[in-house]
């Protein structure tokens with residue numbers, strides 16, 4: 001579980017994007033919704049340990065990302081797939097994934113073994129020796145997840161993982177998340193509300209750095225009222241909620 005305790009964060013000297021946020025994320029799949037600029041990516045980047053809050057604590061178990069001595073072990077517990085995943089142009093999928101494991105503390109030999117196992121889990125074994133830079137958008141995001149699995153991350157933070165994917169790739173991605181949900185805490189920031197119904201255990205809706213909804217997904221879908229069983233229920237529920245906030 002990833003715990004935010006009274007976290008405040010702002011970019012440089014600007015006013016805070018998040019102010020006094022406390023939330024426990026996990027177990028299961030949490031889907032994070034909200035309009036552009038709501039603070040979803042900021043929350044995930046803080047959760048990854050890549051950036052530090054101005055105040056508050058961010059913890060996985062007893063490890064606190066704000067404590068210098070904990071930071072490396074904290075980061076090893078969290079896999080983060082940002083919207084823009086950087087790859088080393090000359091590296092293969094296997095090398096890129098093994099590098100991620102090694103950077104998070106695995107030994108050299110463990111990194112190769114764990115990388116191959118993780119690549120198999122995300123269904124990319126056929127691409128093992130291809131250049132990571134040659135992967136499609138959906139394959140690249142699956143490789144990002146493999147990087148987290150290769151260092152046995154307990155928490156996976158996925159930022160807009162299905163943006164720009166075609167229907168077939170989105171379906172591959174959904175299957176993957178369903179396979180991983182038992183073993184990892186997964187937090188997905190997305191605008192694709194239709195992916196929700198099958199994926200989410202819990203839904204959080206953010207606006208202006210605040211949580212305007214946080215509950216189990218069935219409660220969220222029930223906001224769609226009479227249309228709660230409808231294929232577009234998630235979209236309707238989201239619209240009902242955000243229009244009420246305006």
Ligand SMILES: Nc1ncnc2c1ncn2[C@@H]1O[C@H](COP(=O)(O)OP(=O)(O)OP(=O)(O)O)[C@@H](O)[C@H]1O
Pocket residue numbers: 011017034035036037038039040041042043
């Ligand atoms: N690197 C940055 N420097 C300065 N301000 C930033 C930076 N990144 C984000 N912001 C600001 O922080 C706020 C929250 O942005 P964030 O990217 O977290 O929102 P989001 O909900 O993920 O949006 P989107 O759905 O567009 O990805 C916005 O006002 C944004 O302009």
